Amino acid sequence: MPKIVDHDQYRKELLTKCFDLFATQGYGAVTMRQIAKELGVSTGTLYHYFPSKQALFWQLYDELNERDTASMNAVLNNTHTLEERITAIFDYTAQNEDYFFKQFLITSDFYQQQDRTEILANETLRRNYESNREFVVKALGTDDPAVVNFAMCLATGVIVVRLFEGDVVAYDQQAQLLNKMLTLYLQEASLKD
Amino acid sequence: MPKIVDHDQYRKELLTKCFDLFATQGYGAVTMRQIAKELGVSTGTLYHYFPSKQALFWQLYDELNERDTASMNAVLNNTHTLEERITAIFDYTAQNEDYFFKQFLITSDFYQQQDRTEILANETLRRNYESNREFVVKALGTDDPAVVNFAMCLATGVIVVRLFEGDVVAYDQQAQLLNKMLTLYLQEASLKD
Amino acid sequence: MPKIVDHDQYRKELLTKCFDLFATQGYGAVTMRQIAKELGVSTGTLYHYFPSKQALFWQLYDELNERDTASMNAVLNNTHTLEERITAIFDYTAQNEDYFFKQFLITSDFYQQQDRTEILANETLRRNYESNREFVVKALGTDDPAVVNFAMCLATGVIVVRLFEGDVVAYDQQAQLLNKMLTLYLQEASLKD
Amino acid sequence: MPKIVDHDQYRKELLTKCFDLFATQGYGAVTMRQIAKELGVSTGTLYHYFPSKQALFWQLYDELNERDTASMNAVLNNTHTLEERITAIFDYTAQNEDYFFKQFLITSDFYQQQDRTEILANETLRRNYESNREFVVKALGTDDPAVVNFAMCLATGVIVVRLFEGDVVAYDQQAQLLNKMLTLYLQEASLKD
DNA sequence: TATGAATGAGACTTCATTCAT
DNA sequence: AATGAATGAAGTCTCATTCAT
Numbered sequence: 001m002p003k004i005v006d007h008d009q010y011r012k013e014l015l016t017k018c019f020d021l022f023a024t025q026g027y028g029a030v031t032m033r034q035i036a037k038e039l040g041v042s043t044g045t046l047y048h049y050f051p052s053k054q055a056l057f058w059q060l061y062d063e064l065n066e067r068d069t070a071s072m073n074a075v076l077n078n079t080h081t082l083e084e085r086i087t088a089i090f091d092y093t094a095q096n097e098d099y100f101f102k103q104f105l106i107t108s109d110f111y112q113q114q115d116r117t118e119i120l121a122n123e124t125l126r127r128n129y130e131s132n133r134e135f136v137v138k139a140l141g142t143d144d145p146a147v148v149n150f151a152m153c154l155a156t157g158v159i160v161v162r163l164f165e166g167d168v169v170a171y172d173q174q175a176q177l178l179n180k181m182l183t184l185y186l187q188e189a190s191l192k193d
Numbered sequence: 194m195p196k197i198v199d200h201d202q203y204r205k206e207l208l209t210k211c212f213d214l215f216a217t218q219g220y221g222a223v224t225m226r227q228i229a230k231e232l233g234v235s236t237g238t239l240y241h242y243f244p245s246k247q248a249l250f251w252q253l254y255d256e257l258n259e260r261d262t263a264s265m266n267a268v269l270n271n272t273h274t275l276e277e278r279i280t281a282i283f284d285y286t287a288q289n290e291d292y293f294f295k296q297f298l299i300t301s302d303f304y305q306q307q308d309r310t311e312i313l314a315n316e317t318l319r320r321n322y323e324s325n326r327e328f329v330v331k332a333l334g335t336d337d338p339a340v341v342n343f344a345m346c347l348a349t350g351v352i353v354v355r356l357f358e359g360d361v362v363a364y365d366q367q368a369q370l371l372n373k374m375l376t377l378y379l380q381e382a383s384l385k386d
Numbered sequence: 387m388p389k390i391v392d393h394d395q396y397r398k399e400l401l402t403k404c405f406d407l408f409a410t411q412g413y414g415a416v417t418m419r420q421i422a423k424e425l426g427v428s429t430g431t432l433y434h435y436f437p438s439k440q441a442l443f444w445q446l447y448d449e450l451n452e453r454d455t456a457s458m459n460a461v462l463n464n465t466h467t468l469e470e471r472i473t474a475i476f477d478y479t480a481q482n483e484d485y486f487f488k489q490f491l492i493t494s495d496f497y498q499q500q501d502r503t504e505i506l507a508n509e510t511l512r513r514n515y516e517s518n519r520e521f522v523v524k525a526l527g528t529d530d531p532a533v534v535n536f537a538m539c540l541a542t543g544v545i546v547v548r549l550f551e552g553d554v555v556a557y558d559q560q561a562q563l564l565n566k567m568l569t570l571y572l573q574e575a576s577l578k579d
Numbered sequence: 580m581p582k583i584v585d586h587d588q589y590r591k592e593l594l595t596k597c598f599d600l601f602a603t604q605g606y607g608a609v610t611m612r613q614i615a616k617e618l619g620v621s622t623g624t625l626y627h628y629f630p631s632k633q634a635l636f637w638q639l640y641d642e643l644n645e646r647d648t649a650s651m652n653a654v655l656n657n658t659h660t661l662e663e664r665i666t667a668i669f670d671y672t673a674q675n676e677d678y679f680f681k682q683f684l685i686t687s688d689f690y691q692q693q694d695r696t697e698i699l700a701n702e703t704l705r706r707n708y709e710s711n712r713e714f715v716v717k718a719l720g721t722d723d724p725a726v727v728n729f730a731m732c733l734a735t736g737v738i739v740v741r742l743f744e745g746d747v748v749a750y751d752q753q754a755q756l757l758n759k760m761l762t763l764y765l766q767e768a769s770l771k772d
Numbered sequence: 773t774a775t776g777a778a779t780g781a782g783a784c785t786t787c788a789t790t791c792a793t
Numbered sequence: 794a795a796t797g798a799a800t801g802a803a804g805t806c807t808c809a810t811t812c813a814t
Contacts, residue, residue: 026305028221108301112219120359157350166313169342181374412691414607494687498605506745535748543736552699567760
């Protein structure tokens with residue numbers, strides 16, 4: 001039994017080490033030999049842990065989604081106001097920007113290999129999205145779907161624009177603006193009730 | 194005299210026809226033979242017009258950027274209020290969603306092949322971004338950089354989220370929300386003056 | 387009729403201009419496009435004058451042999467002694483070393499493309515060799531076949547060794563030695579009679 | 580553990596088997612597939628041992644030079660007079676004529692691919708030439724550079740002329756002539772002292 | 773005659789994958 | 794479990810040659 005745990009543990013370690021390679025070069029440009037070298041194992045060993053290059057990549061992708069779900073919740077500790085929470089999230093994003101860029105590029109690669117319908121049906125992805133959603137609900141203090149999506153789209157957009165265009169947008173600036181607008185909007189909305 | 198061909202004209206035609214192929218399969222998965230077949234020419238002809246696969250792809254990317262700059266401005270015709278203009282833009286995006294998805298995937302591919310600094314220095318890209326910016330300035334009726342970026346990031350985000358997550362966000366819903374928030378925000382801002 | 391002369395004349399001009407290309411790069415590394423460019427014509431034109439790349443090369447080779455036959459005889463003008471004639475020949479070779487190197491490399495290429503028996507049966511080559519032979523006979527003042535061959539092999543050898551090994555051998559030194567040895571040898575031979 | 584192979588040993592075996600192919604067809608006309616087939620391996624294996632076709636060819640060339648250096652010295656065993664030694668060398672050459680032809684054609688090919696200066700600086704080649712030189716010094720019993728070169732050029736020349744012209748020269752005939760001339764010349768030279 | 777766009781067979785090379793050790 | 798030599802299909806690209814103009 002312990003052997004099996006080790007095997008799986010080691011498999012995940014290998015996956016983690018592939019992340020940068022795939023993100024910076026793209027699936028098509030990375031070779032199994034290159035991966036093996038980077039990981040310090042032989043190609044044979046690689047095939048002992050993963051049945052194929054594609055399987056390796058998909059497992060990496062799944063692994064990514066699994067992890068993300070877990071890591072974000074600590075961000076909201078010690079935040080009391082809407083503004084603090086929004087700032088905390090954008091700060092966190094800014095500090096891990098490089099990771100988000102890479103995750104994003106890997107996701108793009110992943111989408112070109114899959115049937116669209118299969119992707120949207122994927123269990124892990126769905127769970128990941130839901131968990132992100134709940135996180136935003138908690139952060140904004142509202143579960144109005146439109147508002148939650150609004151914030152999620154904005155955050156995603158800032159990352160993507162920065163990846164493609166460079167420093168033309170600033171995290172803190174957008175955080176403040178979002179806070180301001182949301183505050184105004186939610187005030188108005190509460191007045192109507 | 195040789196066969197008469199407008200070399201540059203024909204080159205661009207070929208590029209246009211490659212768009213879908215690269216977008217749906219990804220740079221690495223598309224082969225020159227496949228492209229040739231799709232375009233109805235021989236591989237030799239392909240290499241007569243493009244020195245390499247990569248050059249072909251980069252030219253496609255440049256061509257895309259060149260075109261986008263031109264096409265958007267008609268969208269704002271017959272719009273009088275902020276709400277109308279925002280709606281018009283999101284409608285336009287919704288109707289061309291498939292194109293934006295593809296353009297987006299190609300851009301991702303492109304970014305994995307290039308040196309980051311070179312990309313950000315690229316002339317065409319810079320111009321393209323500036324032109325998009327001006328467009329948004331015109332649409333929103335404000336040139337407050339933070340606000341302009343806000344709208345651009347949101348729009349980008351909606352596209353990306355829909356590409357990756359499916360129908361979880363709706364264009365018109367986000368258009369309305371943006372309109373509402375902007376209106377409130379701009380009112381407030383004008384009160385301060 | 388005059389047209390035909392022009393055609394043939396032009397053909398030979400084209401051949402001449404190919405010489406360096408084939409000699410320096412080798413048959414296999416030279417492309418028809420490259421030749422066309424070098425000659426300042428189109429590939430189409432090239433094929434108007436030569437049915438194929440190989441035919442072009444073979445014609446070049448024949449042309450070379452035809453010319454060599456003609457050019458050497460002036461070398462012996464104003465020479466009176468054996469020593470003068472040997473010196474004149476080696477001087478001439480030294481001054482045209484580059485040409486001999488090239489001719490030699492082309493010949494090597496030619497030999498790898500042909501059936502050995504066909505080459506040795508080739509009319510032009512046979513004539514060329516005979517003419518060289520006669521030239522040496524005249525130069526040495528003897529028609530002893532062994533001696534004539536001896537001189538021819540030595541001369542060939544000096545060129546080849548210099549091509550492959552560089553300046554390790556000197557033309558004038560070998561000329562003097564050949565003169566000395568021949569003189570001694572021919573003296574001895576005449577004593578026997 | 581992987582299959583056990585003496586990498587370098589096997590590499591040299593593969594090289595040896597390529598010799599005929601390159602010599603008879605020429606570098607440009609030989610394909611990697613053809614080589615692989617001839618050697619009984621896959622093209623992949625070929626590239627496992629050699630990074631490129633050119634590298635393979637150059638290694639073959641180096642290998643040739645390395646070997647030649649070693650093989651000649653046995654020829655002079657049991658020879659006592661100058662005549663015997665000259666005869667032994669020319670006999671040896673005659674018996675291995677085919678090999679010399681091939682080595683020679685490969686050398687020609689090699690020279691067309693390289694920068695002249697680099698060739699002349701090549702370490703292996705220099706050593707090979709020196710070793711040939713010493714061999715001739717030993718054979719002739721003199722180290723007069725002019726005389727040594729004379730003999731080397733003659734030997735080279737006989738091979739080349741036979742390759743290009745066929746049986747017009749005979750090894751034994753030239754051996755006798757060289758012996759005669761050298762004897763006369765060296766006698767004369769010793770009288771002067 | 774002359775041009776050069778077009779062709780497509782085939783060259784070199786790579787790389788995911790297998791398998792003997 | 795681990796290794797890396799071996800495979801061969803397939804990719805990018807070249808180039809002699811053809812042919813419409």
